[in-house]
Amino acid sequence: MSKHEEIREQQDDFNDGLTAAELESLHPADAAETIEGLDIIDQVKFIKQLPIRDAAKSIAEMEDHDQKILIQNLNHGLAARIVEEMAPDDATDLLEDLDEEHRQALLRRVPEEERAELKTLLTFDPDTAGGVMNTEVVILDQDLAPDEAIGQIREQVEDKEVPYYAYLTDRKERLVGVVSLRDLLLAKRGVPLREMVKDQNLITVGYNVDKEEVAHLIAHYNLLALPVVDFGNRLLGVVTVDDVIDIIHEEASEDMQTMVGAGANETTDSPVTFSVKKRIPWLILNVVNSAIAAYVVHLFDATIAAMALLAALMQIVSNQAGNTGQQALAVMIRQLAMEKFDRKKAWFAVLREIKIGVINSALISSMVLAVIFIATGDIMLAGCMAGALIIDMLIGALAGASIPLILKEIGRDPAQASSIFLTTITDSIGFFSFLGLATLFIL
Amino acid sequence: MSKHEEIREQQDDFNDGLTAAELESLHPADAAETIEGLDIIDQVKFIKQLPIRDAAKSIAEMEDHDQKILIQNLNHGLAARIVEEMAPDDATDLLEDLDEEHRQALLRRVPEEERAELKTLLTFDPDTAGGVMNTEVVILDQDLAPDEAIGQIREQVEDKEVPYYAYLTDRKERLVGVVSLRDLLLAKRGVPLREMVKDQNLITVGYNVDKEEVAHLIAHYNLLALPVVDFGNRLLGVVTVDDVIDIIHEEASEDMQTMVGAGANETTDSPVTFSVKKRIPWLILNVVNSAIAAYVVHLFDATIAAMALLAALMQIVSNQAGNTGQQALAVMIRQLAMEKFDRKKAWFAVLREIKIGVINSALISSMVLAVIFIATGDIMLAGCMAGALIIDMLIGALAGASIPLILKEIGRDPAQASSIFLTTITDSIGFFSFLGLATLFIL
Numbered sequence: 001m002s003k004h005e006e007i008r009e010q011q012d013d014f015n016d017g018l019t020a021a022e023l024e025s026l027h028p029a030d031a032a033e034t035i036e037g038l039d040i041i042d043q044v045k046f047i048k049q050l051p052i053r054d055a056a057k058s059i060a061e062m063e064d065h066d067q068k069i070l071i072q073n074l075n076h077g078l079a080a081r082i083v084e085e086m087a088p089d090d091a092t093d094l095l096e097d098l099d100e101e102h103r104q105a106l107l108r109r110v111p112e113e114e115r116a117e118l119k120t121l122l123t124f125d126p127d128t129a130g131g132v133m134n135t136e137v138v139i140l141d142q143d144l145a146p147d148e149a150i151g152q153i154r155e156q157v158e159d160k161e162v163p164y165y166a167y168l169t170d171r172k173e174r175l176v177g178v179v180s181l182r183d184l185l186l187a188k189r190g191v192p193l194r195e196m197v198k199d200q201n202l203i204t205v206g207y208n209v210d211k212e213e214v215a216h217l218i219a220h221y222n223l224l225a226l227p228v229v230d231f232g233n234r235l236l237g238v239v240t241v242d243d244v245i246d247i248i249h250e251e252a253s254e255d256m257q258t259m260v261g262a263g264a265n266e267t268t269d270s271p272v273t274f275s276v277k278k279r280i281p282w283l284i285l286n287v288v289n290s291a292i293a294a295y296v297v298h299l300f301d302a303t304i305a306a307m308a309l310l311a312a313l314m315q316i317v318s319n320q321a322g323n324t325g326q327q328a329l330a331v332m333i334r335q336l337a338m339e340k341f342d343r344k345k346a347w348f349a350v351l352r353e354i355k356i357g358v359i360n361s362a363l364i365s366s367m368v369l370a371v372i373f374i375a376t377g378d379i380m381l382a383g384c385m386a387g388a389l390i391i392d393m394l395i396g397a398l399a400g401a402s403i404p405l406i407l408k409e410i411g412r413d414p415a416q417a418s419s420i421f422l423t424t425i426t427d428s429i430g431f432f433s434f435l436g437l438a439t440l441f442i443l
Numbered sequence: 444m445s446k447h448e449e450i451r452e453q454q455d456d457f458n459d460g461l462t463a464a465e466l467e468s469l470h471p472a473d474a475a476e477t478i479e480g481l482d483i484i485d486q487v488k489f490i491k492q493l494p495i496r497d498a499a500k501s502i503a504e505m506e507d508h509d510q511k512i513l514i515q516n517l518n519h520g521l522a523a524r525i526v527e528e529m530a531p532d533d534a535t536d537l538l539e540d541l542d543e544e545h546r547q548a549l550l551r552r553v554p555e556e557e558r559a560e561l562k563t564l565l566t567f568d569p570d571t572a573g574g575v576m577n578t579e580v581v582i583l584d585q586d587l588a589p590d591e592a593i594g595q596i597r598e599q600v601e602d603k604e605v606p607y608y609a610y611l612t613d614r615k616e617r618l619v620g621v622v623s624l625r626d627l628l629l630a631k632r633g634v635p636l637r638e639m640v641k642d643q644n645l646i647t648v649g650y651n652v653d654k655e656e657v658a659h660l661i662a663h664y665n666l667l668a669l670p671v672v673d674f675g676n677r678l679l680g681v682v683t684v685d686d687v688i689d690i691i692h693e694e695a696s697e698d699m700q701t702m703v704g705a706g707a708n709e710t711t712d713s714p715v716t717f718s719v720k721k722r723i724p725w726l727i728l729n730v731v732n733s734a735i736a737a738y739v740v741h742l743f744d745a746t747i748a749a750m751a752l753l754a755a756l757m758q759i760v761s762n763q764a765g766n767t768g769q770q771a772l773a774v775m776i777r778q779l780a781m782e783k784f785d786r787k788k789a790w791f792a793v794l795r796e797i798k799i800g801v802i803n804s805a806l807i808s809s810m811v812l813a814v815i816f817i818a819t820g821d822i823m824l825a826g827c828m829a830g831a832l833i834i835d836m837l838i839g840a841l842a843g844a845s846i847p848l849i850l851k852e853i854g855r856d857p858a859q860a861s862s863i864f865l866t867t868i869t870d871s872i873g874f875f876s877f878l879g880l881a882t883l884f885i886l
Contacts, residue, residue, distance in 0.1 A: 256702070330703050
């Protein structure tokens with residue numbers, strides 16, 4: 001049993017007889033999970049018993065949805081004190097989720113200085129660097145010596161969340177460099193900070209840059225924090241690595257939705273109308289595409305009228321090829337999302353999928369050949385099924401692997417509606433090859 | 444244009460006339476991308492010109508596949524010096540990818556001390572905490588005072604990659620606590636470290652714990668590094684947050700593959716036989732499942748023989764419902780992967796999908812009703828299509844949203860083969876409702 005599971009189990013054990021002291025002794029992330037498991041009346045009861053600091057930390061770790069309900073069930077005074085105690089980025093996330101009236105009620109109760117900061121943060125688009133940044137940064141004068149800098153950090157560090165980097169600014173608040181505590185501890189005495197950052201590859205991001213791009217940069221450069229600047233290169237805040245982990249998770253799983261024509265950013269919390277708007281264009285594309293496959297079948301009306309069983313068996317062919325293609329599709333889309341695009345390697349991967357398709361279609365078609373022959377005694381029918389399966393599964397493997405690459409080459413999202421395009425191809429080819437073979441060899 | 448794109452463009456610009464000095468001035472992550480874009484002869488040429496330290500840093504950032512080819516094209520002496528210069532976890536990753544002969548040739552050329560460490564690291568399963576951990580940790584005696592500790596860190600820090608936490612061990616090398624540089628800077632003078640960590644919620648992970656669980660723990664507790672221990676609680680190393688970002692990315696996109704019956708950990712680099720083994724069981728399940736849908740069609744052989752057009756049109760119904768279901772499926776699977784499971788909220792999400800299904804099926808079926816009526820003049824046929832579409836798209840929405848929850852409730856992976864189960868349902872119900880309605884009202 002892993003540590004994580006152990007903790008969960010402990011939580012389950014004492015959920016019934018939970019005391020505030022026990023809750024206080026938990027890591028805020030675990031306290032948050034425990035609180036989420038309680039009903040709202042108990043949630044409020046425990047939050048009232050916790051020290052404000054612990055309450056704020058635990059609430060910051062709760063899911064957006066649970067957080068919002070809990071805060072709206074606390075009295076305004078307590079809720080405002082909790083918001084005030086939270087890191088400004090967490091407080092902003094929370095305030096964004098509340099309805100306007102509630103948000104204003106809490107903001108009015110927060111002291112002037114914090115209120116001004118929260119109001120500024122609320123002006124940033126929540127999907128941009130400005131919307132996810134933390135404003136509690138350690139700022140140092142570039143003329144300080146390392147030991148003076150460490151002294152200053154000691155003074156500033158208590159109420160800052162991210163003290164592993166300190167930021168150097170000039171007189172006009174423009175960012176000129178970043179030093180880590182590690183750099184400061186290693187630095188020669190007496191050399192001013194400005195000398196330490198002279199040849200630095202300073203990586204910054206504009207406040208209006210999309211948060212997914214921010215996550216990319218942090219992952220690409222292995223950063224713990226990335227400074228956010230305005231157009232004048234003035235330091236506004238930092239985005240820390242723990243804040244981008246959720247963004248990376250969200251983004252990595254988007255393709256699963258877009259490949260079937262759902263919206264990239266749909267969640268189970270999205271309004272119904274939002275989801276309808278995102279999905280209906282692709283459903284319309286799908287109906288048009290499946291009309292193509294239906295037309296192919298229609299070409300063989302005479303064949304089907306003569307032997308209706310073919311209409312049943314053709315499903316098996318198209319389904320099998322569809323599934324084969326989707327397996328190739330999923331592996332390719334994921335690869336394109338994980339790695340830098342390498343054209344040669346990508347087309348090599350298509351070849352790999354074809355090889356897999358050759359083996360899988362040989363295995364499946366032999367199996368189907370045997371079963372259909374045993375069931376019907378009709379070797380021609382069994383042969384047509386097997387032949388169509390081989391043709392269509394190979395086409396499926398080729399199409400599944402190629403569609404994301406083709407979308408990529410023409411500058412589109414490699415996942416978008418790819419499953420819909422794939423099915424059109426495997427259905428049409430499957431019906432055509434099976435009904436065609438049957439027309440030639442059986443009738 | 445974002446910072447990242449700008450850098451890429453600059454790289455494209457000077458790829459032709461690239462000099463070693465330019466390469467040296469890049470961030471190692473960008474140098475790695477630039478090197479990957481060169482042919483292997485130029486790659487070797489530039490690596491030979493770079494200082495060993497820069498070469499090691501850049502190669503550590505390259506994709507596994509490119510890294511392996513480059514190292515195998517360098518002479519053993521240079522390759523071994525580069526491996527020696529890399530962080531032990533990066534060096535181990537690289538050595539694991541090489542073939543046995545090459546690995547041994549490089550290890551023989553690495554100095555005794557580093558060799559022993561790399562050999563130990565190579566014994567850990569690469570998919571576990573031990574396989575991804577870094578062994579360069581700062582270890583302090585728990586009896587030190589904070590200022591003494593800072594002094595010790597100053598001495599140790601130069602060749603350690605992760606100096607933001609220091610680990611306290613007892614005489615038997617057992618881990619007793621973790622202090623951050625921040626804690627040390629804030630600490631009262633004279634109080635020994637052991638007092639600082641007395642009531643600490645120490646979070647550790649066993650060396651044999653799966654790397655995905657390690658990534659979960661780091662994300663859950665917002666850690667920058669997680670200590671890895673053996674069964675005697677002795678400190679072996681740490682996993683840092685930058686090392687788990689790729690793991691999180693991989694894991695988040697796995698579901699896309701498992702939902703269609705490809706292997707969770709398949710990549711375009713997996714051997715063909717590995718992929719065949721992972722996929723064939725699900726393809727067999729799919730063929731059995733599509734036989735069920737085929738049997739449903741077979742029940743209506745007489746209907747189809749009387750009106751072969753129905754065999755063409757039934758595709759449109761089943762396809763539409765399949766796509767509707769897949770959209771619901773993808774959104775549900777993603778939600779289950781992103782958030783802690785909340786039964787009430789999950790079934791509420793099913794209701795949401797049904798609402799979306801009601802609207803989408805009303806829109807699509809009206810459209811199809813109109814088109815079929817205009818095309819064929821047959822209002823009964825158009826009505827049967829529209830009716831079957833509404834029934835099957837609603838079933839699709841319900842099934843797509845419920846299947847992951849049912850799999851979850853019975854303790855299975857919510858994504859595994861879910862798309863295959865869904866298609867069986869939407870095909871069978873689609874064929875049955877359309878052919879059934881047609882039998883009743885048209886023939």
